Amino acid sequence: MYEEIFKKYTPEKENLIYILHEIQDTHPQQYISEEAVEWVAEYLQIEPSHIFGVLTFYTMFSTKPRGKNIIRLCESPPCFLRGSEKMLKRLAQLLKVKAGETTSDGLFTLELCACLGVCGNAPVMMINEDVYGDLTEEKLDKIIASYTGGEK
Amino acid sequence: MKFYRSHILIGIDDSSLAAGVKEIEALLRSELQKNNLSDEINILETGTLGLFGTGVSMTVFPEQVTYVNLTAADVPEIVSEHFLKGRPVTRLALKAPLKKHYDYNYKNRIVLANSGKINPEDIKDYLAAGGYEAWEKALLIMQPGEVVDEVKASGLRGRGGAGFPTGLKWSFTAPIKAEQKLFVINADEGEPGTFKDRLIMEGDPHKLLEGIMIGSYAVGATKAYIYIRGEYKLCIHRLEIAIKDAYEYGLLGNNIFDSGFDLDIYIKIGAGAYVCGEETALIESMEGNRGNPRSKPPFPGVQGAWQLPTVVNNVETIANVPAIITNGSEWYKGYGPDGCSGTKVFTIMGDVNLPGLCEVDMGTSLRTIIDEFGGGVKEGHQFKAALVGGAAGVFLPIERLDVNMDYNSLRNYAAVLGSGAILVMDERADIVDMLYSVIRFFRHESCGKCSPCANGNEMLYKLISKIRKGKGAPEDLYNMDKVAEAMFHSSFCALGQSLVMPIRSAIEHFKADFLKRIN
Numbered sequence: 001m002y003e004e005i006f007k008k009y010t011p012e013k014e015n016l017i018y019i020l021h022e023i024q025d026t027h028p029q030q031y032i033s034e035e036a037v038e039w040v041a042e043y044l045q046i047e048p049s050h051i052f053g054v055l056t057f058y059t060m061f062s063t064k065p066r067g068k069n070i071i072r073l074c075e076s077p078p079c080f081l082r083g084s085e086k087m088l089k090r091l092a093q094l095l096k097v098k099a100g101e102t103t104s105d106g107l108f109t110l111e112l113c114a115c116l117g118v119c120g121n122a123p124v125m126m127i128n129e130d131v132y133g134d135l136t137e138e139k140l141d142k143i144i145a146s147y148t149g150g151e152k
Numbered sequence: 153m154k155f156y157r158s159h160i161l162i163g164i165d166d167s168s169l170a171a172g173v174k175e176i177e178a179l180l181r182s183e184l185q186k187n188n189l190s191d192e193i194n195i196l197e198t199g200t201l202g203l204f205g206t207g208v209s210m211t212v213f214p215e216q217v218t219y220v221n222l223t224a225a226d227v228p229e230i231v232s233e234h235f236l237k238g239r240p241v242t243r244l245a246l247k248a249p250l251k252k253h254y255d256y257n258y259k260n261r262i263v264l265a266n267s268g269k270i271n272p273e274d275i276k277d278y279l280a281a282g283g284y285e286a287w288e289k290a291l292l293i294m295q296p297g298e299v300v301d302e303v304k305a306s307g308l309r310g311r312g313g314a315g316f317p318t319g320l321k322w323s324f325t326a327p328i329k330a331e332q333k334l335f336v337i338n339a340d341e342g343e344p345g346t347f348k349d350r351l352i353m354e355g356d357p358h359k360l361l362e363g364i365m366i367g368s369y370a371v372g373a374t375k376a377y378i379y380i381r382g383e384y385k386l387c388i389h390r391l392e393i394a395i396k397d398a399y400e401y402g403l404l405g406n407n408i409f410d411s412g413f414d415l416d417i418y419i420k421i422g423a424g425a426y427v428c429g430e431e432t433a434l435i436e437s438m439e440g441n442r443g444n445p446r447s448k449p450p451f452p453g454v455q456g457a458w459q460l461p462t463v464v465n466n467v468e469t470i471a472n473v474p475a476i477i478t479n480g481s482e483w484y485k486g487y488g489p490d491g492c493s494g495t496k497v498f499t500i501m502g503d504v505n506l507p508g509l510c511e512v513d514m515g516t517s518l519r520t521i522i523d524e525f526g527g528g529v530k531e532g533h534q535f536k537a538a539l540v541g542g543a544a545g546v547f548l549p550i551e552r553l554d555v556n557m558d559y560n561s562l563r564n565y566a567a568v569l570g571s572g573a574i575l576v577m578d579e580r581a582d583i584v585d586m587l588y589s590v591i592r593f594f595r596h597e598s599c600g601k602c603s604p605c606a607n608g609n610e611m612l613y614k615l616i617s618k619i620r621k622g623k624g625a626p627e628d629l630y631n632m633d634k635v636a637e638a639m640f641h642s643s644f645c646a647l648g649q650s651l652v653m654p655i656r657s658a659i660e661h662f663k664a665d666f667l668k669r670i671n
């Protein structure tokens with residue numbers, strides 16, 4: 001199953017977070033399934049419960065299937081000051097989901113997150129690995145359209 | 153080697169990427185090609201130019217013209233006017249006040265001296281700027297103990313928040329006899345409003361590596377780790393290149409410069425948890441565990457990752473080390489006041505005209521930083537407050553604008569330098585809302601290991617939400633203070649202990665905002 005990924009890392013617990021990142025990044029629904037946990041547990045010779053503990057601790061990991069594109073909107077104080085709540089409303093409106101949910105077409109999951117370290121351009125969000133800053137409502141509309149229009 | 157007529161330095165960092173720099177760069181390349189200029193004009197990707205709020209920007213050498221706020225429509229004009237005909241497009245260039253700001257911002261730099269000026273993905277650029285001379289000096293001329301002493305004498309203090317003297321930290325680990333010691337760089341940078349370490353790693357990754365080499369040698373560590381947050385993809389990419397090149401140049405590996413000293417550097421990636429910036433939680437995370445803090449003592453310097461003596465230092469701290477070794481501790485002490493020597497990188501954001509960063513002497517006043525480097529409070533608005541030091545920081549009112557930004561001066565106001573984040577708020581900001589956002593952050597980031605922090609955060613969140621909805625009672629303010637104080641005394645780690653600072657300062661200086669909601 002995950003041999004390609006396992007091949008890159010020695011079976012040591014310290015590689016757990018790397019392995020989980022890779023499994024999640026290569027899954028079309030960007031999450032880590034129970035089955036994957038079993039495989040990793042066997043490879044690293046550690047308890048599945050340890051892996052679940054780690055998965056639930058870190059916000060970048062998901063144990064639930066997610067959309068094709070993960071939107072992470074920063075809600076920390078600097079972005080909050082520059083209007084992150086307004087951006088959240090707009091995104092919720094555009095995508096017809098609440099924070100934490102996935103759109104019915106499976107195209108987007110909307111998440112809130114802490115400071116992404118791009119606060120000079122607040123408010124900020126990431127879609128997958130791309131950062132979008134100096135957000136306005138108009139800009140949001142355009143950005144979302146660029147993902148739904150099949151351009152990306 | 154090709155000879156180029158001009159070099160274009162394009163600042164590539166997360167900020168400019170957010171502003172669409174990649175599309176503009178691609179367009180620039182194709183326009184240059186169309187005009188047969190590709191062999192004459194060189195495009196270099198560099199780190200930040202230090203100008204935010206100015207969109208996509210680039211500097212052309214040797215002309216030293218900086219273009220700002222570029223859009224795709226500007227590119228053909230710049231290519232045909234500037235690069236073909238030799239006439240810089242002044243309309244788009246950085247003009248007097250901004251230009252002064254930009255030059256001024258570069259005057260005093262140590263850790264960001266090369267950032268925006270060299271190609272961070274080319275080790276030759278770093279070498280040409282005097283890079284790795286300090287490493288050679290430390291390894292071949294100095295004894296490890298002399299390196300520790302030099303850093304001690306420089307007065308360098310940790311830039312990760314607590315301000316612990318770096319040389320002293322090293323002197324605890326250096327004499328320990330162990331099979332293996334570790335040197336760990338804390339690049340988890342999660343304090344809201346902080347992005348200085350990102351800029352250092354994106355703009356000049358070799359400077360960090362050189363500092364790690366010197367530090368590892370000083371304490372006798374033969375393995376070093378950079379623990380970096382998973383979101384910092386560009387940093388990770390550039391560090392990977394830098395490490396690979398450093399091996400190729402014989403700066404890392406076995407028996408470096410025939411000295412008998414071995415060193416390997418590895419990158420460890422985090423997965424999104426603010427508490428992992430706490431050094432013992434970071435160590436747990438490195439080992440592949442949940443990032444719950446450990447009890448201290450034993451301190452990591454004695455017993456850290458995998459029970460080995462482990463020095464943990466912040467990125468900015470270590471980026472100061474090469475210059476200290478090259479120029480000596482006396483030179484370093486020429487920057488900043490007694491007891492807080494050196495420069496500090498501040499990030500300035502919020503309601504200012506030019507959000508961005510500056511590297512200035514420790515002890516520069518808050519007013520100077522906001523006015524000179526942040527471009528002042530937003531046009532047409534007045535200063536109301538600054539949240540200094542990140543979420544684990546303090547709300548300062550206008551009466552405190554002249555405070556000097558160094559560890560000791562801020563302590564007089566029960567404030568902290570923290571990570572050096574400065575969030576400016578003008579009269580439109582409501583401190584109840586801001587405090588709500590701060591508490592919500594902590595509530596989310598509490599690791600839940602100890603009940604004072606886990607329960608305290610819940611209580612605080614309920615109280616502030618109630619006040620925010622206009623349903624608060626006067627005693628709620630008192631209760632918030634009491635809860636935060638109890639957390640300060642009984643929380644297991646500094647995360648839970650920190651809330652008292654923003655809460656107490658917000659209520660003390662901006663009581664009117666609270667009373668308005670309580671009526």
Ligand SMILES: Cc1cc2nc3c(=O)[nH]c(=O)nc-3n(C[C@H](O)[C@H](O)[C@H](O)COP(=O)(O)O)c2cc1C
Binds near residue numbers: 315
């Ligand atoms: C909740 C919490 C978060 C922290 N986050 C960071 C961080 O992101 N980066 C950092 O260098 N230090 C952080 N620290 C401080 C570290 O525990 C540690 O003091 C520091 O890395 C030591 O390096 P220095 O002496 O060079 O500053 C944090 C501390 C706490 C309690």
Ligand code: SF4
Binds near residue numbers: 427597603643644646
């Ligand atoms: S104070 Fe908070 S973050 Fe620190 S150990 Fe306790 S619960 Fe975890």
Ligand code: FES
Binds near residue numbers: 077117119122123
């Ligand atoms: S606060 Fe949003 S990116 Fe830092």
